[in-house]
Amino acid sequence: MKIVVDAMGGDHAPQAIVAGVVDAVNESDVINITLVGIEDQVREELKKYKFPQEKIEVIHAPEVVGMNEPASTPVRRKRESSIAIGINLLKEKQYDAFVSAGNTAAVVGAATIFLGMLEGVDRPAIGIGLPTLKGKAFLIDVGANTEAKPQHLLQSAQMANVYAREVLGIEYPTTGLLNIGEEAGKGSGFEKETYKMMEEKLTNFIGNLEANEVFTGKATCIICDGFVGNIVIKVAEGLMESAGKLLKREVMKNPFSIFAAGIFKMTLKEFKKLVDYSEYGGAPLLGVNGLVMISHGRSSPKAIRNAIRATKREVEHNIIEKMIKDIKSNG
Amino acid sequence: MKIVVDAMGGDHAPQAIVAGVVDAVNESDVINITLVGIEDQVREELKKYKFPQEKIEVIHAPEVVGMNEPASTPVRRKRESSIAIGINLLKEKQYDAFVSAGNTAAVVGAATIFLGMLEGVDRPAIGIGLPTLKGKAFLIDVGANTEAKPQHLLQSAQMANVYAREVLGIEYPTTGLLNIGEEAGKGSGFEKETYKMMEEKLTNFIGNLEANEVFTGKATCIICDGFVGNIVIKVAEGLMESAGKLLKREVMKNPFSIFAAGIFKMTLKEFKKLVDYSEYGGAPLLGVNGLVMISHGRSSPKAIRNAIRATKREVEHNIIEKMIKDIKSNG
Numbered sequence: 001m002k003i004v005v006d007a008m009g010g011d012h013a014p015q016a017i018v019a020g021v022v023d024a025v026n027e028s029d030v031i032n033i034t035l036v037g038i039e040d041q042v043r044e045e046l047k048k049y050k051f052p053q054e055k056i057e058v059i060h061a062p063e064v065v066g067m068n069e070p071a072s073t074p075v076r077r078k079r080e081s082s083i084a085i086g087i088n089l090l091k092e093k094q095y096d097a098f099v100s101a102g103n104t105a106a107v108v109g110a111a112t113i114f115l116g117m118l119e120g121v122d123r124p125a126i127g128i129g130l131p132t133l134k135g136k137a138f139l140i141d142v143g144a145n146t147e148a149k150p151q152h153l154l155q156s157a158q159m160a161n162v163y164a165r166e167v168l169g170i171e172y173p174t175t176g177l178l179n180i181g182e183e184a185g186k187g188s189g190f191e192k193e194t195y196k197m198m199e200e201k202l203t204n205f206i207g208n209l210e211a212n213e214v215f216t217g218k219a220t221c222i223i224c225d226g227f228v229g230n231i232v233i234k235v236a237e238g239l240m241e242s243a244g245k246l247l248k249r250e251v252m253k254n255p256f257s258i259f260a261a262g263i264f265k266m267t268l269k270e271f272k273k274l275v276d277y278s279e280y281g282g283a284p285l286l287g288v289n290g291l292v293m294i295s296h297g298r299s300s301p302k303a304i305r306n307a308i309r310a311t312k313r314e315v316e317h318n319i320i321e322k323m324i325k326d327i328k329s330n331g
Numbered sequence: 332m333k334i335v336v337d338a339m340g341g342d343h344a345p346q347a348i349v350a351g352v353v354d355a356v357n358e359s360d361v362i363n364i365t366l367v368g369i370e371d372q373v374r375e376e377l378k379k380y381k382f383p384q385e386k387i388e389v390i391h392a393p394e395v396v397g398m399n400e401p402a403s404t405p406v407r408r409k410r411e412s413s414i415a416i417g418i419n420l421l422k423e424k425q426y427d428a429f430v431s432a433g434n435t436a437a438v439v440g441a442a443t444i445f446l447g448m449l450e451g452v453d454r455p456a457i458g459i460g461l462p463t464l465k466g467k468a469f470l471i472d473v474g475a476n477t478e479a480k481p482q483h484l485l486q487s488a489q490m491a492n493v494y495a496r497e498v499l500g501i502e503y504p505t506t507g508l509l510n511i512g513e514e515a516g517k518g519s520g521f522e523k524e525t526y527k528m529m530e531e532k533l534t535n536f537i538g539n540l541e542a543n544e545v546f547t548g549k550a551t552c553i554i555c556d557g558f559v560g561n562i563v564i565k566v567a568e569g570l571m572e573s574a575g576k577l578l579k580r581e582v583m584k585n586p587f588s589i590f591a592a593g594i595f596k597m598t599l600k601e602f603k604k605l606v607d608y609s610e611y612g613g614a615p616l617l618g619v620n621g622l623v624m625i626s627h628g629r630s631s632p633k634a635i636r637n638a639i640r641a642t643k644r645e646v647e648h649n650i651i652e653k654m655i656k657d658i659k660s661n662g
Binding site: 132133210211212216228230240242 | 462514519541
């Protein structure tokens with residue numbers, strides 16, 4: 001299996017990326033990695049580690065897409081960037097997937113243009129695995145398509161079901177539409193139309209899901225447009241972070257604070273894990289004609305390693321073909 | 332000061348409502364309450380408590396609006412409901428405000444129709460006080476107007492600034508537009524247009540705010556449409572609840588779990604307080620021509636008492652007139 005990894009993506013590139021890649025090849029016999037980035041820098045990092053040399057290849061990409069550059073950058077201005085070269089490699093048959101912790105909008109843009117869309121899918125969508133009271137859930141879209149139409153959400157749901165079954169190992173996924181009320185008929189025209197479409201096309205549709213049910217496990221596939229999904233994950237991330245800090249202040253007022261501090265530190269660590277997607281292996285970009293995995297810009301080596309692990313499962317389960325088949329038979 | 336309270340609103344009415352009202356009149360000399368609801372039931376509850384009899388009046392309303400009935404119910408079908416009668420009382424000069432823990436959509440609908448809109452405001456909006464790392468913030472709209480136009484968000488921002496200054500006591504509020512990226516030009520056409528309008532009209536506009544900054548205190552007035560705001564508060568509420576439960580499982584695996592349990596219980600209580608709006612006195616419905624305060628459907632007596640306290644501050648600071656003045660001078 002050959003996975004292309006963007007060596008220049010994210011806040012801690014190339015250090016964190018290279019470290020994560022080395023971990024990934026050291027733990028799995030079947031993974032071969034092609035790192036794309038500024039060759040000197042990447043090789044300098046690689047020198048720090050021990051690994052089977054034949055398992056990591058480096059391809060030079062002289063340009064880097066900045067985290068705040070527009071989505072069109074790899075397509076229009078920086079065709080020699082690690083994102084542009086990396087995604088174009090994926091079009092060649094010998095590569096199986098592309099992983100990047102770089103500029104999300106740029107990865108989405110380049111993947112859409114260079115790879116094209118899957119048959120039956122109109123727009124890309126980014127999904128993310130979440131922990132819930134009853135195991136894993138899959139929230140889609142968290143930011144690829146912020147001006148979605150009802151059929152885009154239906155297609156996201158169809159892809160999410162394949163992903164949940166094949167990659168997350170959820171035997172009987174259910175589908176919920178994220179909305180501001182539970183009853184049918186809640187929300188604006190957009191939600192009402194999406195509801196109707198899902199009710200008709202998805203046998204496992206359980207109806208609307210309010211945002212306070214995202215983490216309860218009421219539905220395994222939670223569907224929304226990219227604007228709303230982005231708000232959901234960022235509120236969760238920000239709340240864990242801020243609540244942790246606010247809480248620490250409170251706990252430290254306690255007379256048992258020295259003892260409490262130890263317990264608290266452990267507790268907080270567990271707490272953060274709950275919404276830390278380094279634990280969940282990145283966020284797959286679904287709908288494009290190739291396996292693309294997006295990792296958080298702040299990705300640590302562990303996050304990169306886990307993203308590669310999740311990508312391996314995607315490759316092994318052949319999810320692209322299964323998505324095409326599923327969408328065709330339910331279209 | 333005479334405040335009308337919906338005795339039949341919420342999951343624990345009239346018990347929790349009456350208990351909260353009694354607390355409120357017992358702690359403040361200036362507050363007089365008119366409870367509107369099924370008279371027998373309300374008087375039965377009142378008998379349980381000691382309070383100055385002249386401070387609580389009961390007005391009979393034979394109908395009750397259910398929590399899942401449509402927004403139009405008090406206007407179309409149940410003119411004799413506590414919501415309809417309560418809001419209509421507010422139109423008479425001797426009453427200062429209306430508080431309800433009932434069906435939010437029905438309260439918004441009845442307030443909009445019976446009271447009308449403030450001069451210069453097109454749509455109602457519900458605001459909510461939130462704790463942040465740097466003190467209080469005010470998030471608006473959390474569910475009144477789910478199909479907003481850019482000018483509605485501008486008007487919400489103008490009202491929010493008055494509220495933050497007068498009621499929350501924030502001397503120099505700042506305004507941020509909730510969006511999926513920090514840079515100007517992020518989001519869809521709707522967000523771009525709103526950004527432009529706010530930049531032009533609001534002197535304290537700090538630009539876009541990502542959802543992970545909601546609880547950091549980066550902006551004191553956080554503006555979004557009612558769909559997105561509803562998602563934000565419900566994710567926060569649900570996450571605190573689910574994370575608390577998930578965390579408990581983890582903590583209990585610890586060998587010190589008996590000791591840890593005590594600390595944890597206290598910690599979790601503090602944690603929940605952070606997003607528990609019984610602490611923050613309900614959510615004001617702004618934009619209608621009268622003071623209306625919405626309390627959570629699950630409101631406890633404490634939540635009702637705090638909602639009445641916050642309403643008292645609104646009345647004392649004369650916020651309706653100040654909002655009209657502010658919108659006029661900045662329109």
